């Protein structure tokens with residue numbers, strides 16, 4: 001896994017995606033062979049996350065799951081942005097063909113309630129490629145306590161575990177792949193200097209007195225802050241301004 005400079009970065013008011021998450025998600029999908037680079041995104045809205053994958057990752061294809069309730073104009077605008085890209089939109093998980101290829105990356109960002117997040121995560125396990133990664137958005141935002149509970153319930157009930165937690169997303173894999181994702185991710189973060197990530201007590205001499213965060217006994221990497229973008233950074237030369245999250249934007 002290697003973090004690299006992206007051709008397309010999220011920008012503008014339609015792009016609800018922190019560039020740091022774009023860099024990490026691309027790096028994860030690029031560890032798979034080009035023919036296995038299928039993304040499923042539950043909750044597409046303006047398509048920021050899916051566009052970031054399709055425009056950056058060679059060979060990638062994407063399936064969006066989103067009923068766009070009362071948002072026909074937004075849906076049409078999103079579909080126009082996807083034109084020419086390998087993208088299909090479905091109303092629900094039930095329309096997914098199980099016999100088709102499984103997804104190496106699944107982004108859960110649909111209805112932000114406890115039950116919906118739990119059910120979406122369970123559905124994701126059925127469609128996940130061997131060794132794939134599920135990304136759960138808003139897993140610990142104070143304005144979405146239901147997401148935190150749905151996500152936690154899933155982690156407690158299933159053999160899945162986060163290997164990286166950022167301020168907005170939890171990166172989850174099957175427990176048996178935890179060590180390999182933890183190692184890959186640690187190496188990728190070690191080879192760059194703009195995305196801050198935490199080292200913990202016992203991991204080195206200059207580490208702060210903060211104990212290693214363990215979930216079900218498994219260590220999790222933490223990358224909480226924004227990237228330190230600077231003009232000298234090749235990885236992220238510009239830190240694009242993010243729009244303020246405004247739920248009114250969800251209206252058509």
Ligand SMILES: C[S@@+](CC[C@H](N)C(=O)[O-])C[C@H]1O[C@@H](n2cnc3c(N)ncnc32)[C@H](O)[C@@H]1O
Nearest residue numbers: 016043044045046047048049066068109110111
């Ligand atoms: C926070 S937005 C998604 C943002 C998007 N992932 C991005 O990168 O810009 C939530 C989306 O969930 C969708 N949604 C609502 N109910 C849903 C459901 N039952 N299943 C899947 N998606 C749903 C909404 O239509 C909306 O587009």
